[in-house]
Amino acid sequence: MMDWQQVLATRSGRMKASEIRELLKLLDQPDIISFAGGIPDPALFPAAAFRDAMDRALTGPMAGAALQYSVSEGYRPLREWIAGHMASIGIPCAADQVLITSGSQQALDYLGKLLLDPADTALVTWPAYMGALGAFNAYEPRYDRLDPKGNRPAEAIAEAAEAAGGRVKFAYLSADFANPTGETLDRSGREALLDLAEALDIPIIEDAAYQALRYDGEAVPPILALELARKGDLDACRTIYSGSFSKVLSPGLRVGWVVAAAPVIQRLVLMKQAADLHSPTLNQIATEQVARAIFDEHTANLRRVYGARRDAMLAALARHMPEGVRWTRPEGGMFVWLTLPEGMEGADLLARSLKSERVAFVPGRAFFADGSNGNTIRLAFSCADEAMIEEGMKRLGRLLRAV
Structure with a gap:
């Protein structure tokens, strides 16, 4: 054998x-x-809404496109809807600054592949979403603890990473209602994290899978929104926003997205082309119709x-x-x-x-x-x-x- x-x-x-x-x-x-x-x-x-959307996609003039290969960036009307949604939470962006992924889990895998070399350090919360750890593990990182409100000085974090044979590559967290703790990072903590990322010159991966599910308390701007307020241009920002329809519309259709600076999106598109060409077109068309109608x-x-x-x-x-x-x-x-x-x-x-x-x-x-x-x-x-x-x-x- x-x-x-x-x-x-x-x-x-x-x-x-x-x-x-x-x-x-x-x-x-x-x-x-x-x-x-x-x-x-x-x-x-919303099963009935998806059934009707699938029926329209497969019986009307879009049927050929729904079942055909498509662009790696994703179905443009869906990216345009996402751009409008992002603007509503303080992150104005263009459709070309949005990449559709097969759920946010694929985004985490791609970002690990894009950013990590063996022995590099990933800063993660303690605890962190185990799916993120699983995605990053394949790229053989070292982990260090991310505590935005009480972290060690940036110099100490960088020195520890260098002593381990690599460098700090990113900070990852879910800022809103985190999996697994349910906790939310307050505004001062988000601002402190931006300061730390600037000092280390690293990106922040903002996992926003639960952002739409706030039940009480005052909403806190996304980290990317706070950085945009500082810099005024998405292409100048280091925060990478990962969103998903899985928790609010359907996990089974596997539709997520990334919003980031153009150089990041361009690299992720190349990864998408090499990995699966594009997310299923039919699923994207149906998701766009349902999101536009009932989100x-x-x-x-x-x-x-x-x-x-x-x-x-x-x-x-x-x-x-x-x-x-x-x-x-x-x-x-x-x-x-x-x-x-x-x-x-x-x-x-x-x-x-x-x-x-x-x-x-x-x-x-x-x-x-x-x-x-x-x-x-x-x-x-x-x-x-x-x-x-x-x-x-x-x-x-x-x-x-x-x-």
Whole structure:
């Protein structure tokens, strides 16, 4: 038999199965109460709107274009809609400054490929979205902790990167309702991050997958909007904005986008050409039609439903968690982050929970680049109604008391 190990690239050893992807298999077990998958509720998908959009795309004069090869940059009417949407959140841009990707996950993979050489340093939050770590891992980086409000001096960060054999290449974070913590970086923290990036002369990757899902509190301008206010020209900005329709319209159609300075977009287009030529044209056409017709109304309904579930989870946690358990209070998004007493291990707790209480969640260790902080777990409330949340937190609290 072929010995595949002898021909695999060294970077393949850094590729690991996603704990979330594995946990999603539990959703097929009807007796499991799952807070594991950070996914939108399929009952809220605008299925009828997409059915009508697909029908129009395939039966009208656009049918040939919908099924044909297309430009790598993406379907222009969709890029024009995105440009208008970006302007509404403080980031005026042209359609040519937008690249359509196959979900924001593809954008993260491309940016890792574009920016990282082996031993280079990626600054990431502690914890960080595990999908970003998985995307970057293939390019063999070193990770350092990003704390915009209390970071080490830029010189110390750069010196540590140089001592490790590379240089600092970018800072990555989700500034709004981050996965996994649900926390939001305030304006002063965003301004401090821009200052740090200027001092290190590095780009910022702003992962904005949850930006439209704010339930309360005052909106904070995106990092790219703040940088635009400083510099006045998108092509002078170092922030790379990664957006997605996955959390608000449909994850299955895999439509995301990047807004960035022209040199970045040009390089990413070359990567897109080499990787998959372009994202599916039919999906882009349908997404543009649905976004143009119902985006504001639909996202308002999502905020109402998910906001009520967030409230239900916070209230249930307050009722059922034992002393010594702490949790975040997100203003939006899909997640609450629990910190358990020292010495408790989230993975062990999950094993016991699945056996005795039939409640699923994600152990927190996978979200840390160094595999630390095992006494944390992530709870997702997006796919659970209020009765499920109440029962699930009751069971989880009972298990924690027993442990």
